[in-house]
Amino acid sequence: MATRTDLDGRPIKPLTICMIGAGGFIGSHLCEKLMSETPHKVLALDVYNDKIKHLLEPDSLPWAGRIQFHRLNIKHDSRLEGLIKMADLTINLAAICTPADYNTRPLDTIYSNFIDALPVVKYCSENNKRLIHFSTCEVYGKTIGSFLPKDSPLRQDPAYYVLKEDTSPCIFGSIEKQRWSYACAKQLIERLIYAEGAETGLEFTIVRPFNWIGPRMDFIPGIDGPSEGVPRVLACFSNNLLRREPLKLVDGGESQRTFIYIKDAIEAVLLMIENPDRANGHIFNVGNPNNEVTVRQLAEMMTKVYAKVSGETVLESPTVDVSSKEFYGEGYDDSDKRIPDMTIINKQLGWNPKTSLWDLLESTLTYQHRTYAEAIKKSIAKPSAS
Ligand SMILES: NC(=O)c1ccc[n+]([C@@H]2O[C@H](COP(=O)([O-])OP(=O)(O)OC[C@H]3O[C@@H](n4cnc5c(N)ncnc54)[C@H](O)[C@@H]3O)[C@@H](O)[C@H]2O)c1
């Protein structure tokens, strides 16, 4: 492998990275990238490893020896500090991060996103280790514009909706709206990390992902996850399409999101890893402002793309409306619109997303069809056969 250089032309020394939550969606893509394109070593920590099995076995893989899996729960495992000490850099991805959990399991959500992250921050700070912590775009909550009258011309003014790391406020709903337990816990851990940076000199970078999507995201209920489980929207809609059911639009599907292809986002994380002087002390939005749609438009586009990649016809009624109470339960609320400002990441790392929503859905739904269509057919056929 040729010597890698950073954005300032300096050679990059091989690093040892302690990656917590490496077995999840983002972790699996980050491990894949680090193994195939860099000389860095990864200590991969997680409770599960199904999504990175292909990187761990067999022993003859070209990167064998550079990735080591440690099955552990950071809630209660004394090995954590030792592993952080062994590494040059810690990346913390571990979290409960599906909206269906925020209002039904708020205690677990708060513990996972705040309390369980505390020792990680402490060990990094005490041992002078760099930390890249995964937060979320949900810390912005609702836009200022959402409080204006529906017909206010100010709603068209980006100052009222574009989300900027150093100036936008964090606007959450009332305590009864337990959906915000996640955003609030993430906000507090961000504030703690920032304070460690200011008071004790912790070298940190905070990442705020804006709806990263792609293969291996979450699970398909009843196939590789619980039948009653509710994953994030990409997996919910994929599941509906695979089962030839209408896609469920929560509260009319009017909320807006910007979706980014996981592979574009991972490029940004790699730049952060390899350019500490440019990334330390910063909070970065990582999203694709050009890929904005309403959830209804996302459903329509996924329906069209899935018909193309699977060769199946589209249902007569491809979508159905459901209330948020019915779908998520009491205490659900929503972010209205999420457009990331890209000024800081552009200035510090020169990074820009590349992939259009259509293209990322085409590659992702091709993967979903190839991975799950047969298993779904079998699971549907089973009950009637028995
Ligand atoms: N995917 C996105 O677009 C997105 C958006 C915003 C924020 N994030 C944040 O990025 C991070 C990773 O997200 P993801 O989409 O990969 O989620 P994910 O659920 O796929 O991955 C999280 C991983 O952490 C592991 N984990 C959780 N608690 C643990 C514990 N106590 N000990 C050990 N491992 C534990 C889980 O087993 C899982 O494999 C999370 O912090 C999430 O809040 C992701």
Ligand SMILES: O=C(O)[C@H]1O[C@H](OP(=O)(O)OP(=O)(O)OC[C@H]2O[C@@H](n3ccc(=O)[nH]c3=O)[C@H](O)[C@@H]2O)[C@H](O)[C@@H](O)[C@@H]1O
């Ligand atoms: O990915 C992100 O950036 C963040 O956003 C997600 O939050 P959200 O975008 O609300 O979660 P999704 O489950 O992906 O839902 C997106 C929208 O689709 C809607 N939805 C979801 C599922 C469904 O079947 N139908 C449907 O209309 C939701 O109500 C919501 O408005 C999660 O909070 C986190 O994983 C993460 O922090």
